[in-house]
Amino acid sequence: MIDLTDKSAIRAATRAARARFVAAHGRVVPCPAPFRTLLSHGLTVASYVPVGSEADPMALARVAVEAGCAIALPHVVDRATPIRFLAWDTEAALAAGPFGLSQPHHHAAELEPDIILTPLVAFTRALDRLGQGAGHYDRAFARFPDAKRIGVALSAQEVKALPVDPWDMPLHAIATEREWITA
Ligand SMILES: Nc1nc2c(c(=O)[nH]1)N(C=O)[C@@H](CNc1ccc(C(=O)N[C@@H](CCC(=O)O)C(=O)O)cc1)CN2
Numbered sequence: 001m002i003d004l005t006d007k008s009a010i011r012a013a014t015r016a017a018r019a020r021f022v023a024a025h026g027r028v029v030p031c032p033a034p035f036r037t038l039l040s041h042g043l044t045v046a047s048y049v050p051v052g053s054e055a056d057p058m059a060l061a062r063v064a065v066e067a068g069c070a071i072a073l074p075h076v077v078d079r080a081t082p083i084r085f086l087a088w089d090t091e092a093a094l095a096a097g098p099f100g101l102s103q104p105h106h107h108a109a110e111l112e113p114d115i116i117l118t119p120l121v122a123f124t125r126a127l128d129r130l131g132q133g134a135g136h137y138d139r140a141f142a143r144f145p146d147a148k149r150i151g152v153a154l155s156a157q158e159v160k161a162l163p164v165d166p167w168d169m170p171l172h173a174i175a176t177e178r179e180w181i182t183a
């Protein structure tokens, strides 16, 4: 049994479940119809480039590009430094970053996201999220409190409950390979 009060134990269990799921079913999350209604020309959508067995948000990012949105990607320096969302022209080459990430060059333009497609390690139906533990997205949510926080995940990452700390901000919705979860 996982101890549902221990964040690192939950991370280990859901990363293992996610890797098994992806080996059998793949990692693609199709674009849910309700996501399209959030988009309009000129908005900035922050996406991410998946690593390991993370859910792939590219179908959602592609629909955002078709709707006339600008795409930004997180740029990471290290665990302690806040991430910045930098413009990404979908043709542009990416650079290697820390933690095996692919990211825009550090001189790309910094954008303010209206919608943040958010990677996660575990989620609940109450829209709570557990991340990598560096606080990168927690801090980005605090900096951009008006942005829509959309989790992107595989259904295997769902848990019944998560410990919620004072700085944790719930997601507005979660897209998985089989459903769109909202409050
Ligand atoms: N694809 C992706 N991009 C992202 C994140 C993410 O979770 N996924 N981030 C989210 O904040 C930020 C980067 N922050 C990170 C902070 C810590 C670790 C980390 O400790 N990784 C572990 C490996 C985890 C695993 O086994 O899956 C490591 O390198 O040991 C990774 C990213 C911004 N970009």
Ligand SMILES: Nc1ncnc2c1ncn2[C@@H]1O[C@H](COP(=O)(O)OP(=O)(O)OP(=O)(O)O)[C@@H](O)[C@H]1O
Residues within 6 Å of the ligand: 007, 129, 130, 131, 132, 133, 134, 135, 136, 137, 138, 139, 142, 165, 167, 168
């Ligand atoms: N708004 C904030 N400003 C400064 N530090 C923050 C803020 N929010 C969170 N943190 C710090 O970041 C760390 C977050 O740890 P936690 O285990 O909750 O991350 P997480 O849920 O895995 O999410 P993330 O994906 O953001 O890493 C904590 O040490 C916390 O003090």
